[in-house]
Amino acid sequence: MNIKLAKEGNKEAIEEILDSFKMFIIKQCNKIYIEGYDKEDLIQEGYISLMKAMEKYDEAKGPFVAYGTRAIVNNYYMMIRNRAKYNGTTSLNRSNDENIELIDIIEGNENIEEKMILKEYVKEVIEAIADMNDNDKKLIIDLQVNKISGKQLAKELGISYVALCKRKERALRKLKAKLEEK
Template identity: 45%
Template structure:
């Protein structure tokens, strides 16, 4: 059988179309078997068989007749070409452009620029964290006053009435606490 295949390869290399067709038919079951075990997104069975057939044709052109082992050569070529196609398609799945149109005329870059600024968000979080650290350095009474005024939006007058403290005293405490917070924030 190997002598028969080697003779067909020799004829195919000499541009004998019938010899090429016969080689394609002989290796068709192998190509189909390999193609059934492969999945590449957006490729159907015909696409995979075509890759196998192209592999056979390239193998015929590149094969050295002195080696006398075309079966091994062509099966390795078919396997390598399927593996190459899988690698190529898996890489292209991850490569993309920020100018890729995702919806109508909307590009990926437009979505990124519109929605958020990561650097700005990070800076805001860092500043907030610094403020929380400074607030934790205050005693309980001081934190309660700042929390009520700035987080619960309670007016100074309401706070004074609720705590039964003079408005002027609450105003002085607030001023003193804010000065203390500024000092804590300068330390940071």
């Protein structure tokens, strides 16, 4: 996923990013109901919010995956809040356009404590990466977040694949040490 190319208007990069978020958007659409919107409308809104996120994304703020997912979820919540002004009361047994009752859309088996712990851990990882030197930070983000292959990145950096692997191991050890300090 190359966000730089997408921001420059490269259609292949944009489609790759949109495709990588497809299942996430569909999953989010299955969780919500907004009167007047069917599933296809909600999916389209998800793609629109992702496109806006691509335009506004600043690489210095952290990985795009986190930024994009948050943008999508925030947009859906904003749509719900905006429609709430116009919605009346309803029953949880009311069916939507796909004959699914609202009660069936509500997730009830979530472990909020685990979600909060994971959220805090992700925040710590992002902070630890931000504290690293630029070379290590770029290496981890390119390999782990942007999913650039090791061979491709080694070629771009003008080093051997073995040297790249050693740099990666060293950077990950530093990251692990930073996380253990906290």
